Amino acid sequence: MPSAYARYEGQTLVIGNAYLERRLAARAAAPCVTISFVNKETGRDYIRPGSREFSLSANGRAMTTRDFVFERAEVHEGDPTEAIVHLRLKPLLPLSVSPPPPLSIELHYQVYSAHPVLRKWLVVRRDLTGFENLSGLPTEMITLSDLDWEDLNLLVDTPASAEVWTDYFTRREKAAAVTMDDCALLVNDAEHGEGFILATEAPGPLKRLEAYAQPGRIAAGYNRDDETIFERILAPSLRSGQAPGEEFQTPASFILTFANPIPQDVVDGEYARFVAEQLTTCDVAQVPSITVNTWVPHLSELSRTLLLEQIEHAAELGVDAYQVDDGWYDRMGDWNTNLARFPNGLEEIADYARAHGMRFGLWMAVATVDEASQVFREHPEWIARDRQGEPNRHPIPGTVTMCLDSGFYDFILDKIDAVISCYGVELLKLDLSAVRNLYAPGRYAGCFAASHAHRSPRESHVRILARLFDLVRTLKNRHPRCLMDVSYELYGVMDGTDLALTQVADQNWFTNVTSPHEVNLRREIYQRGRVTRPWTLNYGGAVLNHPTAPHYGLFSALTGHGVFWGDLADLDAETQAHYRHWFEWVKEQRACSDFYRYYRVSNVFPVPDGVSSRDYRHAIPTARYGVRPLGIHPPAFEPLSEHRGEIWDGVARLDPRGEGPIFLFRPAACLSPFFQLRIPWVEPTASYRLTDVTEQRELGVFSGAELVEPGVEVSIAEPLHTKVILVRQERRNHL
Ligand SMILES: [Zn+2]
Numbered sequence: 001m002p003s004a005y006a007r008y009e010g011q012t013l014v015i016g017n018a019y020l021e022r023r024l025a026a027r028a029a030a031p032c033v034t035i036s037f038v039n040k041e042t043g044r045d046y047i048r049p050g051s052r053e054f055s056l057s058a059n060g061r062a063m064t065t066r067d068f069v070f071e072r073a074e075v076h077e078g079d080p081t082e083a084i085v086h087l088r089l090k091p092l093l094p095l096s097v098s099p100p101p102p103l104s105i106e107l108h109y110q111v112y113s114a115h116p117v118l119r120k121w122l123v124v125r126r127d128l129t130g131f132e133n134l135s136g137l138p139t140e141m142i143t144l145s146d147l148d149w150e151d152l153n154l155l156v157d158t159p160a161s162a163e164v165w166t167d168y169f170t171r172r173e174k175a176a177a178v179t180m181d182d183c184a185l186l187v188n189d190a191e192h193g194e195g196f197i198l199a200t201e202a203p204g205p206l207k208r209l210e211a212y213a214q215p216g217r218i219a220a221g222y223n224r225d226d227e228t229i230f231e232r233i234l235a236p237s238l239r240s241g242q243a244p245g246e247e248f249q250t251p252a253s254f255i256l257t258f259a260n261p262i263p264q265d266v267v268d269g270e271y272a273r274f275v276a277e278q279l280t281t282c283d284v285a286q287v288p289s290i291t292v293n294t295w296v297p298h299l300s301e302l303s304r305t306l307l308l309e310q311i312e313h314a315a316e317l318g319v320d321a322y323q324v325d326d327g328w329y330d331r332m333g334d335w336n337t338n339l340a341r342f343p344n345g346l347e348e349i350a351d352y353a354r355a356h357g358m359r360f361g362l363w364m365a366v367a368t369v370d371e372a373s374q375v376f377r378e379h380p381e382w383i384a385r386d387r388q389g390e391p392n393r394h395p396i397p398g399t400v401t402m403c404l405d406s407g408f409y410d411f412i413l414d415k416i417d418a419v420i421s422c423y424g425v426e427l428l429k430l431d432l433s434a435v436r437n438l439y440a441p442g443r444y445a446g447c448f449a450a451s452h453a454h455r456s457p458r459e460s461h462v463r464i465l466a467r468l469f470d471l472v473r474t475l476k477n478r479h480p481r482c483l484m485d486v487s488y489e490l491y492g493v494m495d496g497t498d499l500a501l502t503q504v505a506d507q508n509w510f511t512n513v514t515s516p517h518e519v520n521l522r523r524e525i526y527q528r529g530r531v532t533r534p535w536t537l538n539y540g541g542a543v544l545n546h547p548t549a550p551h552y553g554l555f556s557a558l559t560g561h562g563v564f565w566g567d568l569a570d571l572d573a574e575t576q577a578h579y580r581h582w583f584e585w586v587k588e589q590r591a592c593s594d595f596y597r598y599y600r601v602s603n604v605f606p607v608p609d610g611v612s613s614r615d616y617r618h619a620i621p622t623a624r625y626g627v628r629p630l631g632i633h634p635p636a637f638e639p640l641s642e643h644r645g646e647i648w649d650g651v652a653r654l655d656p657r658g659e660g661p662i663f664l665f666r667p668a669a670c671l672s673p674f675f676q677l678r679i680p681w682v683e684p685t686a687s688y689r690l691t692d693v694t695e696q697r698e699l700g701v702f703s704g705a706e707l708v709e710p711g712v713e714v715s716i717a718e719p720l721h722t723k724v725i726l727v728r729q730e731r732r733n734h735l
Contacts (some may be wrong), residue, residue, distance in 0.1 A: 126245030168527030185517030323361030333369030361427030658682030
């Protein structure tokens with residue numbers, strides 16, 4: 001029985017479900033604004049007076065819902081249920097000297113029966129109705145900026161009891177205004193144990209969230225204050241007369257309400273379920289169990305002999321996907337096989353991997369091309385340009401970035417399409433920069449080329465990201481078996497991932513943090529793998545021939561999923577056997593109940609005791625990439641400096657029955673060999689068998705209630721080691 005509804009009650013529009021309800025004033029010719037927002041699990045109304053509903057600037061003129069009047073609303077039944085509210089500009093006075101830009105607005109609200117979630121987005125339209133008698137307006141361009149499609153005065157109770165969880169739900173603050181990094185903020189009322197998550201589906205460096213940076217105000221919208229500032233231009237209709245002009249649909253944002261004294265359980269519970277079911281394109285069942293990528297240590301130095309040898313070793317270990325990174329082609333932009341390195345073509349390597357039971361993966365750049373490439377020589381008009389008219393350059397010498405909002409789009413779509421078909425690619429890592437370059441923050445404030453489809457440099461950001469998403473969607477439609485990975489570099493945010501990307505790309509190569517920085521890697525997975533789903537994240541994981549990898553790095557990667565680097569010819573027989581055993585174990589566990597799907601920390605596991613990158617423009621870790629800092633942005637921290645970690649961390653990858661593996665880590669500088677492991681995710685009335693898989697030892701049978709409190713004591717004798725505990729319900733038989 002669906003619980004979602006949208007209906008009129010008198011002059012009020014009501015949208016809700018079993019968990020929440022939002023009411024809007026919907027009186028003809030009056031402003032339309034949210035008048036209540038009730039968490040139905042507690043009955044508390046979070047709305048406060050003075051909400052703006054949305055806010056934007058049109059040709060520099062600030063506007064909110066109070067500049068518009070309610071016209072009508074359509075309510076659509078179904079699940080999700082949607083309500084569309086149509087707003088018109090307030091009627092003009094006859095002698096209006098400075099009429100506002102001619103716009104109309106649609107407010108879209110969407111509510112789901114099975115989720116405590118209400119989504120919202122806007123459509124902004126050039127609309128000349130009512131402007132018939134005014135001269136000059138119809139040909140005017142309208143520039144939208146400072147756009148927040150959610151802008152409410154929303155507070156659970158008092159500012160004193162409100163806390164805002166930021167930095168991927170790991171840092172507690174009183175207020176936050178975040179550009180580029182967080183796609184979700186959790187507002188908790190510590191006194192009442194209830195609150196809401198405000199999340200945005202705006203993409204990459206364009207997103208911005210705000211909670212109480214101004215008293216009472218929460219907002220979801222576009223970047224308005226930092227480097228990739230949003231702008232969108234609405235052109236008049238090309239036809240004369242009253243035909244409407246251009247329109248623009250914003251991304252969605254959503255508010256998820258909760259009543260739970262442990263906010264981390266909401267993140268791993270209701271929020272994770274909504275993101276997995278509604279916003280994640282990648283099917284976890286399609287994700288290989290163990291992927292090896294060639295980038296470290298081979299970098300671009302690939303050859304036929306090397307790859308044939310590595311593939312044989314990978315097959316012996318039980319690897320099921322082999323991805324060839326940079327170094328296989330002649331020139332970026334041309335994308336032919338490098339025949340000096342692969343005289344029999346790359347097809348031979350791809351076939352060899354498949355013959356050894358592995359899916360074949362490949363790396364490509366999207367917008368970056370070599371200056372020696374044919375496309376660069378023949379199409380200089382497609383180059384993305386900076387303020388001075390110079391080409392946008394990636395730090396790789398001899399390369400330039402082409403603009404996806406030009407004719408280059410069709411060219412590169414065909415190239416990538418042909419490469420996928422030619423080699424039977426099933427994992428495609430798309431990389432390097434599009435316009436914003438992370439290694440030169442502040443350097444490229446959009447594409448300044450005048451002949452492209454974007455009509456201003458600032459507008460190029462939103463349009464180029466939209467073209468990138470179009471490209472990935474089109475490729476996915478043509479090649480449904482191929483997992484599409486958009487790297488953080490291409491996405492334009494340092495170690496960035498978010499709810500926009502995960503709806504389009506299957507995966508996201510989101511960091512290169514790897515051995516011996518496992519505690520930093522685990523911290524990044526703990527953060528990004530909880531705002532999006534952990535199986536969508538790729539990384540170097542661990543370097544399999546690094547000394548810490550067998551007992552620490554391997555399992556650190558498995559807090560996400562099995563992606564690895566390393567020279568596989570550099571493993572002795574004992575280490576090979578060790579990996580073979582554990583890779584087989586991963587496959588067995590996934591076949592039983594796929595632990596890649598689940599990630600739970602509750603109040604049991606703290607944030608891993610390392611550091612993670614945030615895209616602070618003033619703190620870009622340029623040294624990490626051997627790049628000189630440019631402009632006003634000195635490097636402020638180094639995520640690859642040594643962080644040994646002093647406290648235990650871990651993750652429970654348990655399914656809804658409380659079954660699966662728990663990974664526990666004793667970091668390098670941790671003095672305590674003991675950890676009291678509470679397991680609150682089990683059914684209290686069931687009984688569970690616990691196995692120490694690392695030491696192949698039965699720990700006994702416990703009641704669920706015992707596991708919840710006090711739990712069991714776990715020990716790891718040596719620092720830099722891992723413990724894997726397997727939890728199974730006692731009455732079931734497992735292989
Ligand atoms: Zn351009």
